[in-house]
Amino acid sequence: MTLNHLNELENITSPWAGSLPGDNIEILRSPLLQSFEGISHTFTTRRGGISPPPFDSLNLSSKTGDPQFNVSENISRLSEKLSIKEDLFFLEQVHGNEVLTVGNTNAEHLYRQFDAAISKSHSIPLSILTADCLPLLIYDPQKKAIGAVHAGWRGTSCGIAEKTIKEMGRVFDCRAEDMVVAMGPSIGPCCYEVDKTVLDAFSQRGDKGLEEWSKASELCLKDKEKSWHFNLSEANRVQLLRLGIKENNISATSYCTCCTEELFFSYRRDGDKTGRLGAIIMLKEEMTN
Numbered sequence: 124m125t126l127n128h129l130n131e132l133e134n135i136t137s138p139w140a141g142s143l144p145g146d147n148i149e150i151l152r153s154p155l156l157q158s159f160e161g162i163s164h165t166f167t168t169r170r171g172g173i174s175p176p177p178f179d180s181l182n183l184s185s186k187t188g189d190p191q192f193n194v195s196e197n198i199s200r201l202s203e204k205l206s207i208k209e210d211l212f213f214l215e216q217v218h219g220n221e222v223l224t225v226g227n228t229n230a231e232h233l234y235r236q237f238d239a240a241i242s243k244s245h246s247i248p249l250s251i252l253t254a255d256c257l258p259l260l261i262y263d264p265q266k267k268a269i270g271a272v273h274a275g276w277r278g279t280s281c282g283i284a285e286k287t288i289k290e291m292g293r294v295f296d297c298r299a300e301d302m303v304v305a306m307g308p309s310i311g312p313c314c315y316e317v318d319k320t321v322l323d324a325f326s327q328r329g330d331k332g333l334e335e336w337s338k339a340s341e342l343c344l345k346d347k348e349k350s351w352h353f354n355l356s357e358a359n360r361v362q363l364l365r366l367g368i369k370e371n372n373i374s375a376t377s378y379c380t381c382c383t384e385e386l387f388f389s390y391r392r393d394g395d396k397t398g399r400l401g402a403i404i405m406l407k408e409e410m411t412n
């Protein structure tokens with residue numbers, strides 16, 4: 124089952140790799156999101172920053188031991204290359220399902236304890252940090268609204284993507300059938316062995332959670348104990364489809380952060396002492412005549 128799902132995901136994926144002009148910062152972009160002129164977006168890799176091992180080199184968080192100077196320099200270089208004029212800010216992600224609506228002012232003290240952000244404000248980037256968890260970037264070209272979501276197994280099991288889509292509907296009048304979603308690199312089922320704790324978390328959301336679990340997990344036996352290989356992006360894809368997001372409007376990459384050490388940080392592979400990748404989306408400034 125897992126292999127079939129992976130193939131399906133790969134079929135809607137074209138080459139995502141790229142680099143930023145005049146630098147060695149290497150990034151990924153979803154061809155689907157890139158086809159819309161109203162936004163810019165980026166999934167960073169670990170390449171092109173100044174941090175030394177084990178944070179080498181484009182680490183975007185100082186919370187795991189990389190000195191702030193390195194992180195600030197990395198963020199500064201990235202912002203410059205992406206033409207981001209406002210400060211790049213990050214949510215304090217807590218593996219929950221709270222969604223922040225970002226207004227016109229960049230009041231940093233507000234950005235606490237949220238795992239998703241939505242906005243209609245131009246030129247203010249929404250950002251998510253990950254090291255194995257799944258980043259989702261959302262765009263509604265009709266209502267000109269964006270969203271960014273941090274979805275690990277905990278966030279996925281409590282429906283963080285679903286809540287974000289619904290919040291975009293409630294606050295900005297967005298319709299699911301208009302929305303476009305890109306799922307960035309995350310840990311793949313190849314490396315993501317999970318135990319019954321994860322199954323129990325999905326069960327708590329009833330039929331919805333169990334549907335996601337059954338389509339995204341495959342039983343494996345290790346040391347005579349039951350465990351599962353879990354497909355985080357597939358669980359989120361099931362969640363998005365159920366809400367009415369069109370299949371062709373979901374873009375995914377099958378890059379596994381844990382397998383692909385040369386490109387990505389991975390908590391599962393490297394433990395606490397590793398860096399953080401960024402997923403960024405921004406509405407471009409409106410053209411004036």
Ligand SMILES: [Zn+2]
Nearest residue numbers: 313314379382
């Ligand atoms: Zn893997």
